[in-house]
Amino acid sequence: MKKNFNHCESIYWVFTQLCNDKCDHCYNLSGPKGERITEEECLSIIDNLPDKIDRLILSGGEPLAERKILYSILDKLKIKYKDKTQIMLQTNGDLLNEEILDTLIEKGVTRFDIASIDRYHKFAGKRKDEITKLFLSRNMSDEITEPLVVKNIYLKKDKVSFGFWGATEDMWLGGNWARGRALEKDVWKKDPSHNFCAILSGARGFLGGEEDIPQEVSIQLWKINPCCPGTKYPLGDARKEKVADVLERVSKSKIFHSLNKGDAWKMGESIGVTEKYAKERTYELKNVCLWCDEFFENHFDMNKLEPKNKNKIK
Structure with a gap:
């Protein structure tokens, strides 16, 4: 386990639950009426993030549904971390176009993950070829298109890259937690032997010390969690507390x-x-x-x- 929590290898931040889609398997009730926090709260959270972060994943909801706040977040992250942090965007890709892509790259996003290639999302992967063509037109790398979960590769940021994935029977849906709309719609893993806690995005390694996966902390809106599903009560409030202090x-x-x-x-x-x-x-x-x-x-x-x-x- 780490001793210095002012350096975090990975933070997964759902800064909005507003979304243009309303998927049955969504764990955090994202949708057109999804929960939101203000731009000011988001900027306060950035003030409370660790001084050093190797990668920061921005997700939702659909982050492009909150484009004004997203751009403000990216601007402040660039000021705080310069170009030393890999900024990753997890999006369903529905709202992505040339102008938005160019702006995101200019503001420092170095990795795009299109997390909608499955039967639950609105377009169910129908835009994959169109989005791939858009990415390649900007000379983006498709060397690694799978989720970046292996510790030795998650820091590559020498070239803007992209990947595609979604809720398959083996991954995410296969390990679906009893949360949000997934619980309401009865789309959750009813297997008492299944231990989602033991993988990245589960709690394993959130305090560091694991050799195969990066230390990753989840922030759902403002709630500091050891995992994406989140504990019953948050570890702390990132609007008011330093994330490093909470982890310590x-x-x-x-x-x-x-x-x-x-x-x-x-x-x-x-x-x-x-x-x-x-x-x-x-x-x-x-x-x-x-x-x-x-x-x-x-x-x-x-x-x-x-x-x-x-x-x-x-």
């Missing part, structure tokens, strides 16, 4: 040491919630994220970083 605070708890190892079933052992009990509850709930929710609801106070209901712990 939770790093002192054995609960989060287990999450950093990607093991939600062992996170309660230090306070008497056994792995056996955790797996029994996960089996009954059918999803590890739902067990995580129950744990923080019933057994551990996120704000005080101490056990709840000490006499009732299993």
